[in-house]
Amino acid sequence: MTGIRLQAPAPGWSIDADVVVVGSGVAGLTAALRCTAAGLRTVVVTKARLDDGSTRWAQGGIAAALGEGDTPEQHLDDTLVAGAGLCDEEAVRLLVTEGPDAVRRLIATGARFDTDDTGTIELTREGGHHRRRIAHAGGDATGAEISRALVDAVRDRAVRTIENALVLDLLTDAGGRTAGVTLHVMGEGQHDGVGAVHAPAVVLATGGMGQVFSATTNPAVSTGDGVALALRAGAEVSDLEFVQFHPTVLFLGPDAEGQQPLVSEAVRGEGAHLVDADGVRFMVGQHELAELAPRDIVAKGIMRRMREQGARHMYLDARHFGAAMWESRFPTILAACRAHGIDPVTRPIPVAPAAHYASGGVRTDLYGRTTVPGLYACGEVACTGVHGANRLASNSLLEGLVFAERIADDIAASGARAGDPVPHPAPSVLPLLDPDARGRVQHVMTTGAGVLRSAASLAEAADALDAVYAEALHDGPGGNKAAEPGVESWETTNLLCVARVLVAAARRREETRGCHWREDRPDRDDTAWRRHLVVRLGPDRSLDVRATDTQDFPPTDADAPREP
Numbered sequence: 001m002t003g004i005r006l007q008a009p010a011p012g013w014s015i016d017a018d019v020v021v022v023g024s025g026v027a028g029l030t031a032a033l034r035c036t037a038a039g040l041r042t043v044v045v046t047k048a049r050l051d052d053g054s055t056r057w058a059q060g061g062i063a064a065a066l067g068e069g070d071t072p073e074q075h076l077d078d079t080l081v082a083g084a085g086l087c088d089e090e091a092v093r094l095l096v097t098e099g100p101d102a103v104r105r106l107i108a109t110g111a112r113f114d115t116d117d118t119g120t121i122e123l124t125r126e127g128g129h130h131r132r133r134i135a136h137a138g139g140d141a142t143g144a145e146i147s148r149a150l151v152d153a154v155r156d157r158a159v160r161t162i163e164n165a166l167v168l169d170l171l172t173d174a175g176g177r178t179a180g181v182t183l184h185v186m187g188e189g190q191h192d193g194v195g196a197v198h199a200p201a202v203v204l205a206t207g208g209m210g211q212v213f214s215a216t217t218n219p220a221v222s223t224g225d226g227v228a229l230a231l232r233a234g235a236e237v238s239d240l241e242f243v244q245f246h247p248t249v250l251f252l253g254p255d256a257e258g259q260q261p262l263v264s265e266a267v268r269g270e271g272a273h274l275v276d277a278d279g280v281r282f283m284v285g286q287h288e289l290a291e292l293a294p295r296d297i298v299a300k301g302i303m304r305r306m307r308e309q310g311a312r313h314m315y316l317d318a319r320h321f322g323a324a325m326w327e328s329r330f331p332t333i334l335a336a337c338r339a340h341g342i343d344p345v346t347r348p349i350p351v352a353p354a355a356h357y358a359s360g361g362v363r364t365d366l367y368g369r370t371t372v373p374g375l376y377a378c379g380e381v382a383c384t385g386v387h388g389a390n391r392l393a394s395n396s397l398l399e400g401l402v403f404a405e406r407i408a409d410d411i412a413a414s415g416a417r418a419g420d421p422v423p424h425p426a427p428s429v430l431p432l433l434d435p436d437a438r439g440r441v442q443h444v445m446t447t448g449a450g451v452l453r454s455a456a457s458l459a460e461a462a463d464a465l466d467a468v469y470a471e472a473l474h475d476g477p478g479g480n481k482a483a484e485p486g487v488e489s490w491e492t493t494n495l496l497c498v499a500r501v502l503v504a505a506a507r508r509r510e511e512t513r514g515c516h517w518r519e520d521r522p523d524r525d526d527t528a529w530r531r532h533l534v535v536r537l538g539p540d541r542s543l544d545v546r547a548t549d550t551q552d553f554p555p556t557d558a559d560a561p562r563e564p
Contacts, residue, residue, distance in 0.1 A: 019203060023046060044154065048221055060393060063135075098405075139332070211258075217354055239533065245295075245356055250340060363556065364556065366406065369556050390515045448460050513529065531551055
């Protein structure tokens with residue numbers, strides 16, 4: 001344990017549970033439902049409303065070997081190729097073999113996927129997949145349908161929920177084992193102010209950290225809170241340098257900030273072409289799958305063409321779909337484009353890469369256990385080893401499902417009981433950033449640690465982030481030490497924390513691999529770098545960055561191994 005805590009009032013109320021799940025996307029709600037079914041007193045804490053996380057924004061779908069002729073082995077092969085040598089093969093094998101039944105259980109829970117006239121699930125194809133294995137709902141509203149089904153199930157089963165609550169820090173007992181969390185309810189929940197949920201098991205399912213960049217596909221709630229909490233609790237994080245930039249995000253102008261509309265990979269899967277201003281398909285010849293290459297390759301292809309031509313965006317041309325197909329297959333994307341004055345039926349869509357998905361996160365084993373006993377992680381906040389250096393399209397929802405189920409089963413089997421939470425001796429209170437620093441952090445990250453990186457850009461980013469951090473540590477002109485505890489200052493402080501770790505890892509990895517693109521180190525170096533970078537936060541707030549001995553993760557040692 002680091003003893004580091006966010007500056008916050010002491011909890012004014014508390015409730016008891018067997019497990020607290022933080023987050024309400026596909027991973028969090030799946031874990032909560034399965035824990036509840038096992039008879040565990042379960043509490044779901046979520047930052048906004050139950051259906052306000054990243055899951056609802058997922059357009060493409062969920063990947064699983066459900067189609068005739070497809071097999072888990074083929075799905076495994078595609079995942080390993082996309083992961084650029086850093087996937088944990090055992091974790092991927094679990095994903096692809098347990099995935100189909102997990103999807104069927106999701107359907108049994110109430111999720112309705114698109115089917116053909118015979119009632120067979122319609123499957124499409126996305127980048128990096130050699131087969132049509134992406135199940136979708138509402139054309140391009142898969143995440144919204146999955147979220148609806150899971151939220152309805154949570155409400156039907158009367159799972160206790162606390163909405164509009166930002167999780168703050170982990171509680172531990174005298175033995176250092178998880179004992180719950182502190183949280184702040186933002187005025188609309190069933191409690192006011194800072195409180196606590198006491199539980200021997202905590203499941204982090206807080207989603208991503210896309211808001212660390214200026215332009216992202218992530219919702220406003222994706223501020224890296226789970227990763228920051230885990231670091232303060234002494235947990236290890238890994239692979240944070242591998243941020244996937246989705247290649248086709250609707251370009252709204254060079255100064256656009258915040259969440260940007262995504263143009264799903266499924267549009268390319270149905271035959272849309274990437275072209276430059278002259279109509280040239282520049283991905284042809286760069287990869288055997290052209291526009292359907294893995295996302296890192298497509299994003300790099302777009303960025304190269306933009307640099308060659310001095311352009312700020314490229315185009316996605318799907319005019320040949322016709323109005324009927326746009327309206328039936330991609331109604332959400334069609335509406336978003338038209339809302340911004342672009343009709344994809346009659347003109348190409350301007351697109352550019354934007355921050356989309358964190359392939360790394362809190363390091364776990366195959367049961368979602370972190371390096372802190374009783375603390376679990378699943379979904380985008382976790383690093384299970386499935387994604388390696390670059391996530392295969394539509395594997396994220398599947399990973400959330402599969403590992404959430406494994407976590408719930410492990411918690412139910414453990415029968416863990418925690419002692420009373422204890423205050424840490426002389427806790428180190430983390431200085432809070434003024435909310436105005438958020439824009440500075442985002443600008444630094446976009447400029448120095450975006451799609452294109454180099455030793456120079458990352459060094460400048462590290463120096464700039466250190467300057468922001470130093471201002472928070474010291475009184476005086478420009479200092480932020482007087483920032484008041486509150487949601488905006490806590491979020492900004494979390495963003496700075498994850499930004500510093502991301503940059504530290506990106507500086508250490510002196511190669512190009514997957515979605516980590518170093519212009520000064522353009523080649524992949526398996527001899528030196530086919531291994532993971534693991535980061536811990538020290539009690540003095542320094543970052544300890546180390547490389548694993550091989551591409552395999554060492555055990556978490558959080559608990560003694562248990563058979564499934």
